[in-house]
Amino acid sequence: MSPPLARTNEEAHLYMQMHPCACGATDFGASSSVALVEDAWVCRYEGRCAGCGRPRGFEFRQPDEIAMAEGDAWAPGGQPSQLIDAGEWLAVADTYGGHPADLTGLSEVEVQQLARDLRAAAAAVDEVLKFLPAGAPAVPETAFWSYRGQRVWRSEPGRFGRIRLEAAREAYRRLAAQLPAGGVPAGDGKGEQA
Numbered sequence: 585m586s587p588p589l590a591r592t593n594e595e596a597h598l599y600m601q602m603h604p605c606a607c608g609a610t611d612f613g614a615s616s617s618v619a620l621v622e623d624a625w626v627c628r629y630e631g632r633c634a635g636c637g638r639p640r641g642f643e644f645r646q647p648d649e650i651a652m653a654e655g656d657a658w659a660p661g662g663q664p665s666q667l668i669d670a671g672e673w674l675a676v677a678d679t680y681g682g683h684p685a686d687l688t689g690l691s692e693v694e695v696q697q698l699a700r701d702l703r704a705a706a707a708a709v710d711e712v713l714k715f716l717p718a719g720a721p722a723v724p725e726t727a728f729w730s731y732r733g734q735r736v737w738r739s740e741p742g743r744f745g746r747i748r749l750e751a752a753r754e755a756y757r758r759l760a761a762q763l764p765a766g767g768v769p770a771g772d773g774k775g776e777q778a
């Protein structure tokens with residue numbers, strides 16, 4: 585069986601982050617190599633777990649034509665992932681999109697990081713939307729093939745409707761665009777400061 589297709593390096597790295605060692609560590613000091621295997625270019629990551637030392641490795645097939653993702657996108661084009669399912673992508677969006685309710689006191693650097701994370705969250709919702717057939721109102725059941733993805737879907741299937749997804753993507757984008765570039769001053773409207 586040929587290894588699964590990773591559309592971009594970012595997608596391959598995200599997948600490896602989502603599949604830690606049995607000891608819980610994700611870092612395995614990977615070195616990568618590319619080889620032609622049965623007419624397909626296969627990228628192999630190998631190393632030893634930083635936590636427990638056991639050998640770890642991943643293999644991904646590369647696309648026939650390598651294309652760069654534009655802007656904040658995780659992958660170019662409209663084809664859905666073969667590596668990370670729709671439920672897992674929404675979990676990625678939740679992770680990147682999580683932020684404190686109160687943003688006061690954030691420095692310029694923190695605001696820039698938060699804006700990047702929010703755009704990554706919006707792009708992850710984009711990846712969920714790629715699983716929607718044209719005109720379909722919701723992501724089909726076949727788009728959830730992992731245990732983790734199925735759990736996300738079952739816990740709140742209504743989140744995978746087209747309208748909800750588009751609204752979530754827009755909310756992340758809007759929040760990222762509204763963040764003041766220079767940081768969020770502390771203490772405004774919060775009473776007096778010493």
Ligand SMILES: [Zn+2]
Nearest residue numbers: 605607633636
């Ligand atoms: Zn380990």
